Amino acid sequence: MAPSKQDVKISIAVAGLGRMGKRHVRTLLNRVSAAQVIAVCSTEPTELEWARNEYKDWGIKVYDSYDQMIQHSGLEAVWVSTSTDVHASQTIVAIEKGLNVLCEKPLSTDMEEAKRVVEIANKNPHLKVMAGFSRRFDASYRNAKAQIANDAIGEPFIVRSQTCDLIDDTGFFVRYAAKNGGMFVDCCIHDIDLSLFYFGDVIPKAVWAVGTIAHHPELKELNDVDNGVGIVEYWGGKIAYFYCSRTQAHGHDVCTEVVGTEGKVMVNLVPRLDNVTVAQSIGISHKVQPEYWDRFEDAFATEANEFVACILNNTPVPLKLELGLMSLKIGWALQEALLTGERIRFNEKGEQLDGKRANL
Amino acid sequence: MAPSKQDVKISIAVAGLGRMGKRHVRTLLNRVSAAQVIAVCSTEPTELEWARNEYKDWGIKVYDSYDQMIQHSGLEAVWVSTSTDVHASQTIVAIEKGLNVLCEKPLSTDMEEAKRVVEIANKNPHLKVMAGFSRRFDASYRNAKAQIANDAIGEPFIVRSQTCDLIDDTGFFVRYAAKNGGMFVDCCIHDIDLSLFYFGDVIPKAVWAVGTIAHHPELKELNDVDNGVGIVEYWGGKIAYFYCSRTQAHGHDVCTEVVGTEGKVMVNLVPRLDNVTVAQSIGISHKVQPEYWDRFEDAFATEANEFVACILNNTPVPLKLELGLMSLKIGWALQEALLTGERIRFNEKGEQLDGKRANL
Amino acid sequence: MAPSKQDVKISIAVAGLGRMGKRHVRTLLNRVSAAQVIAVCSTEPTELEWARNEYKDWGIKVYDSYDQMIQHSGLEAVWVSTSTDVHASQTIVAIEKGLNVLCEKPLSTDMEEAKRVVEIANKNPHLKVMAGFSRRFDASYRNAKAQIANDAIGEPFIVRSQTCDLIDDTGFFVRYAAKNGGMFVDCCIHDIDLSLFYFGDVIPKAVWAVGTIAHHPELKELNDVDNGVGIVEYWGGKIAYFYCSRTQAHGHDVCTEVVGTEGKVMVNLVPRLDNVTVAQSIGISHKVQPEYWDRFEDAFATEANEFVACILNNTPVPLKLELGLMSLKIGWALQEALLTGERIRFNEKGEQLDGKRANL
C-alpha cells in the first residue's frame, strides 16, 4: 500500500542561517506539510551554536560546510539562502549533485556567473531550479496581475514601485547590502522584476538614477546610498520608476502602481500591520509592518509550497531562473548611473551602449 | 532516542464534513505541523462519498457514525464541527471516552445542556476541552485587546460589533441558521463574545432587539430574520450594540469598534480582500472577502495550532468552555426580544427577569 | 436700469451670538454674496460686548432684544440661532412680522409648540420658513441620496448613524444640551432626520434606548447621559440605529451607513481633517476635524445660499418645516425609553402607545 500523503515529505536542506535562513526553516517546518527539513548549514560560529541548540530535537543535522551538507543522505532539495557572493557557486554545485534548488535573488553579483548558472540549470531539466523572487508569490501582486490580464486597466505602460525598509540603526544590513551589489541590485531588483512581471517581455532603452545618503555616511566609501530613485525607459513606450530606501521611520513600505490606458492598479499604497485602527486625541492611526517578513510571510510560504509541489509532481517551476538575468542587467545599469551621474542607454536588443559594461 | 519533533503528531478526528468541517481538515493537514488527521465522520451520504474519494490517499478513515469514529485506535482529540443540536452530546461522549475536544460555538441550543457540558469538562481537567470562538484567535482582535490592555483608549464602555454575511441566494444557510437558534444565537454570538472579550466580566442588565426580513421570506415561519439589530446594556454603564445580516451584497463585512474614555479601537471597519486597489473610470475600488473563511482562515489555523499545542504540552486551553455560557444566555435573550418585541431585563446576578426564561 | 446682481442683497439678521450664531454671521458675510447682515441680537452681556466691537465697522446693528431687532428697518429675513426654548416663539413672532425665517433644529422642546409653528408658517406661504437640518445640505449626504435614488444599493432598509462629538472638558456644552431635550432630542435628532431622509416617509413602530455617563456625572441629575445608543424600528421592516456621544477623544466623528437590498452606502466612515497623512515611527496617522463646524462648514454655506436664493427667486424652501416634527417625536420617544428603560411602541399612524406621551 502506498504511504499516506500525510507521510510523503520532500527532504530539504537550508543553506545559510541568517535572518532569512532561519525563517525559511520555520516556514518549511510549520507551513509546508509536504516538506521535512533534514539539514542546515552556516559558516558563522554564532549561527551554528544557535542552530545546534534550536534544532536538536527536530531531526535537523547542522553542518558548518555547505559541501558536506549537500552530501547528506536522502537529501532532495536545497534552499540557498546564503550571501549573494556564493549563490551561484552553491547553486551550481547542488545541481551537479542532482539536487533541486531554490536560490534566493539575485543569482549573482556577476552577470557572466549568473548566465552560467542558468546554462547549467537548463542542461538539467529534470531538476527543479527556481529563482526566489518572493513577490511573485504574493496574493496581492498575483491578483493585480490577474486583473490586468482581465483587462481591468487596458494596456499597462507605467510602473511605479518602491521598496522602502524600516531604518536599521545598526547599519549592519546597509553595509551588507552595499556588498551585494548596492541599492539597485540588492533592493530595487524586486521592483525591476515587478516591472517585468507586469509589462511582460520588455527591453530597456535607457536608465538613470540618483541617490542620497540620509543616515549612513559609511555608505559613501562603499559606493552606495541609502535612498535612491531611478527610471527605466523600455523600448515600446513603457516606463518604470523606482524609489528604494533603507531609512524609513514607519516600517516596511513596499508598494506598486501599474498605470494602463484604461485604469490603474495599486498594491499596498498605504501599508498597515493588520486590521486595527486607533482613534485617539492625536488623531486616527494604524501600525505598519516592521519589515519584509511581516509583509511577505505568506508569500514565502506559498513559494515554498509551490517549489515542493513541483518537485513532488514533476511540474515546471513557477519562476524560471532566467527571469533573474534581465533584472540583474537593469539593476547594474541603474547602479552605474547612480555612481557616474550618466544616463545609460541600450539598443533594441538590450545591449548596453554606455558606461563600463557597454558592449560586454 | 526521542523521535524528531517533526515526527510528533497529535492524532485528530474531525466530526462533520460540511463547509467548515472540510476546511478544518485542510487546515490541520496544511498548517498544523504537529497534527495528523486520522479520521472524519458525517451522516450525509454525499459528504461521505466526497470524503472517501478525497481522503483516500491521505490515511484518513471515513466513518458514517460519530460513535464509531471516536473508537478509532490511537485517537487523541476530536474537532466537533457538526450541527449545533449535537455539539453538546458529541462533546460529552468524547470527554467520557478520554478525548480532548475542540467544540465549535455555540455549545448548545439549550442552556441546561450547555451547562452540563461545562460541568463534565470541569470534572476531567486532564482533558483539553475548548470552545471554538475563532475570533479570539484573530491577530487583529488580539492586537486590539493588547492595545486596550496598554491603555490606548482608557476604560472601554461601548462596543459596536457586526457580523454581516454575503447574501446566500440559495437560502440554505439561512434556514440552517434558523434551526441553530436564530440570528442572535447562531450569528451574533461572536459579537456578544467580543463584547465580553473587551469588557471583561460583565453582567447583562437589559437587552432589546429588532429585525427584518430583506431577502428570505421563508424565515418568517422559522421565527427568524435575515437582518437584526440589538442592544445589550451591561451593569456598570457599559453598552454593546450589534448588527447581524445574512444579506450583504458586497461580501463578508465583520467589524468591531470599542469606545473608551480616551479613544476608540476599530477592527476592520472597511473590509478588503487583499492589498489591491483599482482605479477605473467608475472610481476607485477594492474587492471584499466573500466569506467568513477568507477573513478568518489565519485565525482558524492559530486556533488549531494552539489547541494542538496545549495537548502536546499539557497547558491550559486558551479559551475556557465556560465562556460560551454567558454569550449563549445573552443571545437567547436578544432572540426572545426580537420575537416578542419586549425588552428583557436581568438582575445584578445576571438572572433574567422578563420573558419565558425568567427565573429559570 | 436694474441694479447689478452684484449689488442685490437680502437683508438678514442673526438671532443669538453663541458659537453657532457668530459662525452664521461669518458665513453670511463671506460666503453668501446675495446677503447682507444688518442686525444681530443676544441677551448675553459678554456676547453683546464682543459683537459691538467685532461688528462696528461692518454696518451691523447689535441689539439686546430680539423683539427690537426684528423691527429693524428693511429687514427681510431672520436666522434663529438662539437656544431651543425660544426657537418656536421667535420664529412665530418673525413670521407674524412678515419676515422669512431659517430656524435651527429642533423647532421646540415641546411637541405642541412645534406643531403650532408649522401651522402658522403654512398660513403664510409667501414667507420662506425653513428648518435648519444642516446635514441635508452636505454634499456627501446628498451624493449618497442621489446614488440611492439611482438604485446603487437597491431598497434601503437599515440606517446606522452616529453623532459623536469631541469631549468638552468644561462640561458647558453638555449641560446646555441636557436643557435642550437631552441626548436624543438635541444631538441624535440629526441622525433621526437622516433615517427619514434615506427611508422616505416612514412611521415609527417601536424604539428603545440606553445610555451611560462616561465623563460628566453632573448629567445624572439633569436626566441625561453623555453616550447613548438607540434603535428605531419603522413600520414596513425598516430599522435605524444610532450612537450619540459627547465624549470622543479624537474629534468630531459623524458617520452614516445605509444598507439596501443590493448594497450599502457609507458616509464618512473614517473621519479626517484634510488630505494629509503622516507616517512616523509610531505608525501612520491623520488628524480628525475637531468639531461639527469643521465637518459641515460647507453645508452651512450651502444652506445659507439656498435659503437666500429661495427668498430672492421666490421658490420653495429646500427643507419643509414639517420635517422637524417627526424627528422630534422619535427623539422624545428615544429619550423617554432611555430614562424609563421601557421600549416605546407606536401604532401604524405613528401614535405613541406607551409611556407618558401615549395617546397625546
Added chain:
Amino acid sequence: MAPSKQDVKISIAVAGLGRMGKRHVRTLLNRVSAAQVIAVCSTEPTELEWARNEYKDWGIKVYDSYDQMIQHSGLEAVWVSTSTDVHASQTIVAIEKGLNVLCEKPLSTDMEEAKRVVEIANKNPHLKVMAGFSRRFDASYRNAKAQIANDAIGEPFIVRSQTCDLIDDTGFFVRYAAKNGGMFVDCCIHDIDLSLFYFGDVIPKAVWAVGTIAHHPELKELNDVDNGVGIVEYWGGKIAYFYCSRTQAHGHDVCTEVVGTEGKVMVNLVPRLDNVTVAQSIGISHKVQPEYWDRFEDAFATEANEFVACILNNTPVPLKLELGLMSLKIGWALQEALLTGERIRFNEKGEQLDGKRANL
C-alpha cells in the same frame, strides 16, 4: 462715517474667459466678499458672446481687448488667466498702468521674459503682483508644510509628486498644453514648485526625464508626450521625482509625498470626490474628482481672498513672483531632457551646464 466693510470692494477684472477664467469670475462673485468684478475680456468670439449674455445683469463690462479693459475706470486689479504666451506682456502692461496683478503660472514660456516681469514688478513695490501657484493655497499642502515645520518628519530629502489629469478625449487640452511649454513646463510646474515649497531654497544639480504617448499621437509632432516621468537631483542630497499624465481613466489624481529623516508626509495619496463610499457586489468603491477644479476650488477661493486682502490691507503678497523663475528653469530642463534623452546638469549656482540652454 466710513462705509461698512460689507460695502468695501476691490474692483477686479479677469483677463481670459477660458475654462479657468470663467471659474475665477465665479469665485470672485461668490466667495470673495471684498471683491467686485467690473470687467472681463477675451479675444474668442464664442467666449465673448457667452460672457455678454451671462454677465449682463451683473454689472460686468465685457471687452474684446485686454488693453481697453485695463483702461476701465476705477479698476484696481487684474487676474491674468489668458494663455501662457501673453501672461508676461499682459502683466507688464497692467503694472505699468498701476494695477495690482494676479498672474497664473507659468509667468512665461521664455525665461528672459519671465525675468523681465519680475524686475518690473520689483520696481513697483506699491503694487501687489503675485504668482498663481494655487496649490500653495490648498489647506492640505499648507498643513503638510506646517507639520514639516513642526518637525513631524525630521529633515525632508525626497519629494514625490504627481499631477495626473483625467483623459481628455477631445485632445484639445493636450494640444493646448503642448504649446504652453509641454508636459514638464505646463503641468509638472506645480510639482516642481511643491518640491521647492517643501525643500526651501534648493539649487538643481541634474535632471532627467522620459515620456510616452499613450493616447494622443498628435503630440509627437508637437514635441510633447501625454505621460512623463522625471527626476530632479538638488545640490545637498535632496531628490524630487515626478509623474505627470494627461490620460488617467479615473479622474484627477494629484498627490505628493515628502520623505524626511524621521517620517513621511502624504497629501491625497488616494483621491476621492467626497465622503461617500459604496459597497456593492463588485466591491467597495468611491468616486474621484474629475478635474483640477474639483480638487482645488477651495484653494482658488483662498488665493483670491488672500490676494484681495493684501491689496486692501497693503500687506505683502503671500507668493512672491520670483518663485516662478526657478520652477520654470527646472521645467525647461526636464522638457529638454525628455526631448534629447540626455541628463542635464547644473553647477552649484544653478547655471545649466548641458543642452541648448547651457551657459545662457
